[in-house]
Amino acid sequence: MTELLEMKNVNKAFSGVQALSDVQFHLRHGEVHAFMGENGAGKSTLMKILTGVYQRDTGEVLLEGKAVEYANTAEAMADGVIIVHQELNMMGDLTVYENIFIGRESMNGFLINDRDNVKRARELFEVIGVSIDPYAKVDSLTVGQQQMVEIAKAVSHDAKIVVFDEPTSALTQAEINELFTIIDDLKSKGIGIIYITHRMDEVFQISDRITVLRDGEYVGTVNTADTDKDELISMMVGRELTEEVKLASQVADDAEVVLEVENLSAGRMVKDVSFKLRKGEILGVSGLMGAGRTEMARLIYGAEQPESGTIKLHGEEVKIKSTEEAVAMGIGYLSEDRRRYGVLVEKNVAENTVLPSIEKYISKGLINDRSANKDALEYNKVVRTKMTGIEQVVRTLSGGNQQKVVLAKWLLRDSEILIFDEPTRGIDVGAKAEIYEIMQELADEGKSIIMISSEMQEILRMSDRIVVMCEGNVTATLPIEGATQEEILSYAMMRKEV
Amino acid sequence: MGKRTIQNPIGKKDSRFVEMVKSQQFIAAAAMIVLYFVFWIAAPTFRGVNVITQILNSSYYLAFLGIGVTFVIATGGIDLSLGTVMGCAALLGGRLYSVNGLPMIVALLVTVLIAVVFSAINGYLIAFIRLPAFVATLGTQMMASGFGQIISNLEKTNWPARASEPGGAFKNAFQITISGEGKNVNIPTGLILLLIIVVIMSVILTKTKLGRYILSLGSNYEATRLSGINVRKYQFYAYIINGVFVGLAAIAYAAIYTSITAGFGAGQETNAIAGAVIGGTSLAGGIASIWGSLFGVVMMSVLKAGLPKIGLQSQWQLFLTGIIILVAVIIDVRRNKASN
Ligand SMILES: Nc1ncnc2c1ncn2[C@@H]1O[C@H](COP(=O)(O)OP(=O)(O)OP(=O)(O)O)[C@@H](O)[C@H]1O
Numbered sequence: 061m062t063e064l065l066e067m068k069n070v071n072k073a074f075s076g077v078q079a080l081s082d083v084q085f086h087l088r089h090g091e092v093h094a095f096m097g098e099n100g101a102g103k104s105t106l107m108k109i110l111t112g113v114y115q116r117d118t119g120e121v122l123l124e125g126k127a128v129e130y131a132n133t134a135e136a137m138a139d140g141v142i143i144v145h146q147e148l149n150m151m152g153d154l155t156v157y158e159n160i161f162i163g164r165e166s167m168n169g170f171l172i173n174d175r176d177n178v179k180r181a182r183e184l185f186e187v188i189g190v191s192i193d194p195y196a197k198v199d200s201l202t203v204g205q206q207q208m209v210e211i212a213k214a215v216s217h218d219a220k221i222v223v224f225d226e227p228t229s230a231l232t233q234a235e236i237n238e239l240f241t242i243i244d245d246l247k248s249k250g251i252g253i254i255y256i257t258h259r260m261d262e263v264f265q266i267s268d269r270i271t272v273l274r275d276g277e278y279v280g281t282v283n284t285a286d287t288d289k290d291e292l293i294s295m296m297v298g299r300e301l302t303e304e305v306k307l308a309s310q311v312a313d314d315a316e317v318v319l320e321v322e323n324l325s326a327g328r329m330v331k332d333v334s335f336k337l338r339k340g341e342i343l344g345v346s347g348l349m350g351a352g353r354t355e356m357a358r359l360i361y362g363a364e365q366p367e368s369g370t371i372k373l374h375g376e377e378v379k380i381k382s383t384e385e386a387v388a389m390g391i392g393y394l395s396e397d398r399r400r401y402g403v404l405v406e407k408n409v410a411e412n413t414v415l416p417s418i419e420k421y422i423s424k425g426l427i428n429d430r431s432a433n434k435d436a437l438e439y440n441k442v443v444r445t446k447m448t449g450i451e452q453v454v455r456t457l458s459g460g461n462q463q464k465v466v467l468a469k470w471l472l473r474d475s476e477i478l479i480f481d482e483p484t485r486g487i488d489v490g491a492k493a494e495i496y497e498i499m500q501e502l503a504d505e506g507k508s509i510i511m512i513s514s515e516m517q518e519i520l521r522m523s524d525r526i527v528v529m530c531e532g533n534v535t536a537t538l539p540i541e542g543a544t545q546e547e548i549l550s551y552a553m554m555r556k557e558v
Numbered sequence: 559m560g561k562r563t564i565q566n567p568i569g570k571k572d573s574r575f576v577e578m579v580k581s582q583q584f585i586a587a588a589a590m591i592v593l594y595f596v597f598w599i600a601a602p603t604f605r606g607v608n609v610i611t612q613i614l615n616s617s618y619y620l621a622f623l624g625i626g627v628t629f630v631i632a633t634g635g636i637d638l639s640l641g642t643v644m645g646c647a648a649l650l651g652g653r654l655y656s657v658n659g660l661p662m663i664v665a666l667l668v669t670v671l672i673a674v675v676f677s678a679i680n681g682y683l684i685a686f687i688r689l690p691a692f693v694a695t696l697g698t699q700m701m702a703s704g705f706g707q708i709i710s711n712l713e714k715t716n717w718p719a720r721a722s723e724p725g726g727a728f729k730n731a732f733q734i735t736i737s738g739e740g741k742n743v744n745i746p747t748g749l750i751l752l753l754i755i756v757v758i759m760s761v762i763l764t765k766t767k768l769g770r771y772i773l774s775l776g777s778n779y780e781a782t783r784l785s786g787i788n789v790r791k792y793q794f795y796a797y798i799i800n801g802v803f804v805g806l807a808a809i810a811y812a813a814i815y816t817s818i819t820a821g822f823g824a825g826q827e828t829n830a831i832a833g834a835v836i837g838g839t840s841l842a843g844g845i846a847s848i849w850g851s852l853f854g855v856v857m858m859s860v861l862k863a864g865l866p867k868i869g870l871q872s873q874w875q876l877f878l879t880g881i882i883i884l885v886a887v888i889i890d891v892r893r894n895k896a897s898n
């Protein structure tokens with residue numbers, strides 16, 4: 061039988077920068093093929109070439125033995141080649157069902173048959189086993205729910221190949237399990253799945269084979285059964301990495317409390333939340349998606365106003381009425397949704413990095429771009445942003461590298477209290493280890509960090525203490541000593557009776 | 559390890575020169591010059607110095623409008639009221655001087671003030687009440703138009719015709735006329751004033767906190783807010799800057815053309831917005847160029863001066879302006895699309 065997909069000697073350069081050189085990729089029918097590599101290795105680019113988003117410079121793509129080259133995504137979709145993008149691009153003002161069926165709505169003569177579209181959307185959600193209101197506006201959904209809509213859309217096509225570009229970076233464990241069930245289902249129908257991820261455990265859980273890319277070059281393809289984590293890491297990074305967990309808190313119990321939150325409440329998402337943050341501490345905030353962690357962070361950061369409760373900085377009660385005040389008081393907030401709330405995609409790396417810190421570079425009323433650029437470069441070097449230079453427009457960076465720019469921005473701002481909301485979302489293993497190091501260094505310097513994370517390993521590795529939230533309530537505050545995944549999870553699912 | 563070093567750190571793909579040539583503001587400048595020479599070749603009557611004066615004269619007020627609205631468009635907003643507000647301000651200021659006999663300085667200050675008040679209303683509605691700019695400024699457009707008619711009683715209003723008249727000295731800022739031997743020589747002082755203002759505003763837009771924040775919030779409002787920036791304040795400021803320039807435009811118009819008819823100003827917003835867009839300011843916000851807007855509006859002035867010389871009257875100007883606006887917007891949209 062011919063292979064489902066063969067990509068051979070694919071080359072692609074962006075304005076002189078070689079993103080892919082002589083890359084190959086093979087996919088069989090009914091196979092889940094994981095696609096790995098560091099941030100900026102070229103994974104998304106290759107998949108965008110496959111699905112008609114970009115066009116290759118040279119090379120060959122054979123679908124079931126037939127040479128293809130798609131000028132746009134519509135052509136690829138017509139051939140059953142579908143991608144669920146890393147950076148979601150949906151029409152936020154339209155409803156869920158409108159997004160799913162755009163361009164192929166059920167019609168009643170000249171009129172759109174909305175009732176039927178909604179019905180089809182409901183059926184789709186039933187098939188993949190999620191409950192989302194088809195009438196909801198996409199903007200009102202969480203990132204995770206939006207991702208599910210995208211997946212539903214992909215499933216609704218008569219697919220031969222489905223590409224998932226980091227689908228789980230915004231999903232809860234339950235949603236991930238749902239997704240894997242869907243993938244198994246697709247696989248049994250003979251559909252080929254290409255699965256891009258930075259998460260090792262997932263790769264071993266669902267993939268049959270793995271292809272690794274490094275710096276735009278093909279490194280190799282291995283059978284999942286014949287390899288292990290260490291081999292994969294050294295294929296990706298070109299060196300060994302060790303993984304650790306934090307065994308004991310590195311902060312004294314009587315260290316100064318820099319931030320104290322008492323009975324903070326707002327709407328249905330944050331209920332009576334209280335906790336303390338000590339100087340030099342990394343406070344992990346765990347919980348399932350929708351637990352109210354981001355909402356809680358936004359209250360502290362002044363992006364939203366609490367209905368009741370108090371916030372104390374260094375023992376003194378403060379009212380934080382705006383993000384401007386929060387930053388002035390030494391609080392920084394890195395959002396979980398970089399696309400919407402993190403970066404200015406049309407601006408370059410330098411402008412993004414210095415945005416909250418511009419005041420520092422003003423002399424005689426004018427911005428001193430030279431020294432601003434110098435710092436922007438320095439901090440992006442610290443987080444190892446892969447870029448052609450600080451004047452590269454952020455839109456053209458890979459997903460993980462956009463995240464690094466946001467990190468660099470808050471490092472440069474040098475806040476005393478940092479709220480990191482999913483700081484390593486979409487970041488590769490190598491860079492992740494580096495970011496953990498940076499966070500620990502910051503804490504050692506006396507900065508205090510609230511780290512919201514859905515990744516259990518991250519929580520266990522970084523936190524000095526752990527706050528667990530469920531449905532807007534804090535259900536537990538645990539010391540790191542002796543904390544286990546199971547324990548955290550049980551608190552994360554502990555609903556409070558009202 | 560790996561090859562993750564940053565090559566060419568502060569460098570870019572293109573050299574500064576290549577980048578400049580590719581920029582929209584350069585294209586606007588080139589288009590302006592090409593258009594000028596097209597008319598120059600096509601119509602002998604276009605070749606005189608007086609045509610240049612004519613182009614400059616209509617460029618002053620248009621450039622002020624264009625500069626002001628560039629700040630508004632940079633926030634991702636729009637101002638549909640600026641034409642009628644300019645008219646209303648010029649009428650009120652003129653009447654205070656010519657009918658009520660107030661000193662010229664008061665008349666000039668009130669002219670600017672009234673424009674700022676309207677812009678402040680726009681800015682408040684848009685930045686704080688969060689109305690869409692299109693809707694808010696459509697409302698003030700009608701308010702200003704009506705207000706102008708109320709205060710002027712639909713009569714024409716006259717500003718001093720000569721600089722030598724009492725209160726006419728301000729005209730020297732735009733044009734100094736030296737008469738002798740039956741021939742008048744006009745010195746376009748306004749050009750110097752305009753260039754100074756363009757340089758200053760360009761620096762404000764690109765090199766100050768104010769400008770940087772305006773561009774940032776136009777680029778991504780929420781991300782800018784979450785960077786700890788008081789986005790509402792800076793959005794409001796953009797409208798205030800616009801208001802000051804609408805007031806200056808009213809003064810520039812009064813200085814050059816002296817008489818203000820009732821209804822004057824309506825429709826000028828299209829010229830200003832078109833000029834800005836031609837010059838590379840993106841209607842989606844976040845990208846703007848003051849120099850570009852200058853070239854853009856001067857191009858509109860060249861068109862206005864040139865068309866009658868090749869036998870096409872003002873109805874043609876309207877028609878062609880429409881086409882140019884569409885072309886500029888298509889370029890703008892394509893630029894945004896290319897970046898998606
Ligand atoms: N439109 C573009 N213009 C210029 N450069 C681009 C463009 N798109 C991608 N690149 C560059 O190509 C390289 C590969 O990017 P790609 O998005 O494929 O990485 P990736 O492997 O998906 O990384 P990540 O894991 O961070 O998502 C990066 O260096 C990126 O900056």
Ligand SMILES: [Mg+2]
Nearest residue numbers: 104146458459
């Ligand atoms: Mg990617």
